[in-house]
Amino acid sequence: MRAGSPGGKRLRATLEGMQIWDTLIVGAGPAGAAAAFDLVRAGRSVLLVDRAIFPRPKACAAGLTIKTLRALRYSVAPVTHRTIHTIRLEGPGAAPATVTTRDPICVTAVREEFDQFCLEQTLGAGARFRQIGPVTGLTQTETLVTLRTATESFHARYAIGADGANSRMRTLLYAGAEPGWLSRGFALETHLPLPTSGPVPDLLFDFGIPNGYAWIFPKRDHLNVGLGFFSTTAGPTARGALTDYIGRTLGQPTPAKVVGQYLAFGFPGYEPTARVLLAGDAAGTLDPLTAEGIYPAIRSGQAAAEAIHRALLTGQSAAPLYQQLTGDLRTQLGFSARAARRFYADPSLGLRALRFPLMREAIVRTYALGLARPGVLSRVASYALKLQRAS
Numbered sequence: 001m002r003a004g005s006p007g008g009k010r011l012r013a014t015l016e017g018m019q020i021w022d023t024l025i026v027g028a029g030p031a032g033a034a035a036a037f038d039l040v041r042a043g044r045s046v047l048l049v050d051r052a053i054f055p056r057p058k059a060c061a062a063g064l065t066i067k068t069l070r071a072l073r074y075s076v077a078p079v080t081h082r083t084i085h086t087i088r089l090e091g092p093g094a095a096p097a098t099v100t101t102r103d104p105i106c107v108t109a110v111r112e113e114f115d116q117f118c119l120e121q122t123l124g125a126g127a128r129f130r131q132i133g134p135v136t137g138l139t140q141t142e143t144l145v146t147l148r149t150a151t152e153s154f155h156a157r158y159a160i161g162a163d164g165a166n167s168r169m170r171t172l173l174y175a176g177a178e179p180g181w182l183s184r185g186f187a188l189e190t191h192l193p194l195p196t197s198g199p200v201p202d203l204l205f206d207f208g209i210p211n212g213y214a215w216i217f218p219k220r221d222h223l224n225v226g227l228g229f230f231s232t233t234a235g236p237t238a239r240g241a242l243t244d245y246i247g248r249t250l251g252q253p254t255p256a257k258v259v260g261q262y263l264a265f266g267f268p269g270y271e272p273t274a275r276v277l278l279a280g281d282a283a284g285t286l287d288p289l290t291a292e293g294i295y296p297a298i299r300s301g302q303a304a305a306e307a308i309h310r311a312l313l314t315g316q317s318a319a320p321l322y323q324q325l326t327g328d329l330r331t332q333l334g335f336s337a338r339a340a341r342r343f344y345a346d347p348s349l350g351l352r353a354l355r356f357p358l359m360r361e362a363i364v365r366t367y368a369l370g371l372a373r374p375g376v377l378s379r380v381a382s383y384a385l386k387l388q389r390a391s
Contacts, residue, residue, distance in 0.1 A: 021047045023156055024046075030118060037125050042305075062110055066103075140275050144156070295370075
């Protein structure tokens with residue numbers, strides 16, 4: 001990203017007594033922090049706002065895949081807990097599959113620590129941060145975006161809504177209606193102590209949960225255990241399901257502290273317009289196959305930043321630029337959506353296909369490094385499934 005114009009390098013601009021920022025970013029999680037970091041490094045004035053006080057809890061397994069580490073503009077080694085080389089996959093009707101690689105698949109972190117660290121790097125780069133109250137209004141003109149709370153207003157040339165799955169920015173953009181491209185899920189998690197004897201459990205995905213999966217992610221001093229569902233109908237009974245799962249698989253009681261949150265999918269169907277771009281969970285960037293959220297959040301935030309920076313340089317509209325810059329991400333998530341429909345219709349078939357080394361290698365490589373050519377994995381999966389059905 002090239003540096004901005006001299007005017008863009010000013011910390012803020014003033015127009016008729018109003019403080020005008022180049023970009024206002026609502027939400028200081030991975031998407032918002034990634035966008036703010038790139039914009040301030042390009043010389044743009046950025047105000048980052050959030051209702052939360054950081055660090056704040058968030059239900060997330062916090063497995064940072066290698067593609068996530070490569071996408072970040074700085075090392076997050078200070079807040080990583082374990083380096084993962086082995087993934088265990090379980091589900092009904094198939095023997096467990098364990099995949100071990102020479103190169104790391106991911107590292108684990110604690111989401112609160114990770115978000116706080118990324119926010120600190122972003123503020124160190126030059127972004128400004130404000131804690132705000134609930135957003136009450138959003139208006140756009142041909143040149144300006146205005147965000148209102150009960151007590152104050154903020155003005156910017158562009159805005160990014162990165163305020164999570166229950167995005168207030170999205171609600172205001174769509175006049176209170178749920179956009180047709182968005183679908184929802186639900187997740188909850190808790191932390192359990194590491195076993196007092198024996199090895200630390202492998203990173204686990206268990207697909208024996210109806211319309212979802214369970215996970216166990218080992219951290220430095222605890223296990224992150226949770227359930228994710230690809231619809232919201234499980235929400236009222238999710239805590240009981242988590243208690244049952246922990247008792248059956250780990251033989252432990254569920255701690256009192258359980259954190260839950262809604263999930264949002266559907267980014268390939270989102271069409272940005274005007275001067276407000278959605279990114280991260282607000283835009284439904286969660287992967288519908290693996291429910292990986294941090295990587296697509298970071299990439300969408302960076303793309304939103306690049307689109308706004310180019311728009312400020314050239315006078316173009318940021319919306320089509322954002323659409324163009326997220327083309328690869330949309331392709332990947334679209335492929336994941338199609339694969340998820342097939343896989344979750346019969347997880348046992350997909351798990352049995354993992355007995356083929358080529359399939360295992362393709363799946364793990366895609367999870368760890370990303371999908372350069374979706375058609376390759378699609379052909380490998382189809383071939384493995386045909387062999388499985390024939391055997």
